[in-house]
Amino acid sequence: MALYAELHRHLGGSVVPRVLWRYFERHATDLIARFAEYSEFEDFYTRPRNTLDEYLELHTLVESVQTVETLPYFIYRLLRGAYIFENLAYLELRYTPYLRTPEHLSQPERIDKMAEIVEVVGKASHLPEYPIVTSQILCMHTRLPLEVNRAIIDLAVQNKQYVCGIDVAGGDRYYEERLDEWISLYDYARSLGVNTTGHLYETTAGCYPQLLPYLMRIGHGIQIPLLYPELLADVARRGQCLEVCPTTYLKTGTLEDIRQLKLVFDQCFDAGVDIAICTDNAGLHNVRLPFEYENLLTYDIISFGQLQACQNAAFRHAFAWPYAQPPASLLSGLLKPESPKVLAMRD
Template sequence: MTGLMRLPKAELHCHIEGAVAPGLLHRLANRNGIRLPTAMFAPDGRYAWTDFSDFLDAYDRASECLRHPTDYRDIMYEYLMACAAEGAVYVEVFSSPDHAAAVGMSYAGHLEGLAAGIDDAFTETGIIGRVIVTCVRHLGPQRAVEIVGSMKAEPHPYVVGFGMGGDEHRFVLADFVPAFRLAHEAGYACTVHAGEVAGPDSVRQAIDLLPVSRIGHGVRAAEDPRLLEDIARRGIVLEVCPGSNLALGLYPDHASHPLPRLIAAGCRVTLNSDDPPFFGTSIGREYAAAAKHFGLSEAALLRITETAVDAAFVDPETRLSLRQQLSGQSVRAH
């Protein structure tokens, strides 16, 4: 590795079901006897979709190929190995038990596969992986409570947090207070998607109503200066995914993206890939793009990694170990 690839990186926002590279998806489909629709792929082999709704359909179709714990193992292993090759030392992934349940896999089964992938990648590279279990917003608040119930009934050492993705326009965040309260009281750190397709008020509701220390995306907060001040004052960390935002048409180009404004306002930010093969990105590409398009120096990028490690939903011993890995880099970068 050279240049920015050597810089230690940490990722806090990636959906494991959306991290399946097309080549791996074809292998999983063949292994499980599933025929993938031709229209799902472009002529060059990449995923093909036209808008946010079409992307969600493609995402769900890809998830339907994950039928066994070993499928989740292979996804996690290959994703972590790819991240390690780009300099990542720590990765948290979102995993949806609802997608596993849709194909008949148990909560414990899908975690068994994820844990095997985490262990195998750690053995080979030293990269540390952890899991944030997520509910799906448009499946409703009762289902969210049930997901937390599974987390409490079947605790796993690699499950470090609770979150929520899905359609931001369905239900209101107040509906999910019971689920987030249960998770928080059970000792799980919390994050929630807000301020991506919905506006700044969704971020305001999230930080006022839910016990969250991080916001998934949160970029629309840039439209409300007072909200930015509050986010900075409260130390809320934003899991920013510029490549995803551009791919989904939230912003036309890097010059329009609010990341520099978020940083200038004193917000704590991290860089993330979201659903990397769907959006043509990776954690390494996100760091490289931040250097190229936002003018961030290696020292500034290292501070972003340090923010991610500080905000990670990880035990104190692991956090200390990660900080020690970064400490030597900090001197050289500055």
């Protein structure tokens, strides 16, 4: 029974280790030549890193094999697992389309190729046997020039049947040197009616209050309640939701102990700020969304009531969920005992 919404999952980090290993065995053995067996690869792929930069390097491993030809292979397996093992009813996949285009092409040619990537991801994401509502968030990137990032926004506008918003990826500590540029890009996106989220306040190096007014949701945002709780009132007033990805902060060295998140949840609930619990990179972590829920409960970071509030918030803040209620509410109406009058009419 599909019940949950996932608002923050990267396409590059969504491939579980076993699926990636099998692909490499069949098509790119050179990429796993240094691993004697699968267990060594899994340990390498999922182990914690010391910094966010080191962690993000793993994305390049997957991006190199996620091409227009192979994306359907990876997305089919992603959605199959999301439906069967995670009970997802809604999934937003985020990625940088430019980084899935052939590197040997010129920049203008790669920009033109991005539309094909978006279409392939969109069509591959609609599987009748795994009926999940899906949409894409296109990520600008700190390594890409202004003209490419602006083209990504234009692409989102032109492909609303597949795309529900934009983001910026590549490490939040790199925003400062181009901060005016990021502000202008987000302002441009909002002027075109594009939904916005962004990796912000994930680490202590990524705290830029200047960008907050341009975001509808905040990717991670945990440093706001941890270091700048005075900002929470404005976050609540703007109706912004934090996309909190618990396992990520242990994998990137951002937090030493998951129990540090208790302050994040407590401060946000007290201030009336919504939180959507997400996985970020389910493949890199080898962790699925229900485990994130269970982990937060096990460590007494949240209560069952708070968990349900976060699950409902995820649907409220979903950019492309087409219904007014989450699926649990819709199902409860379907499963109500029928009235005696209806039963008598059937007899």
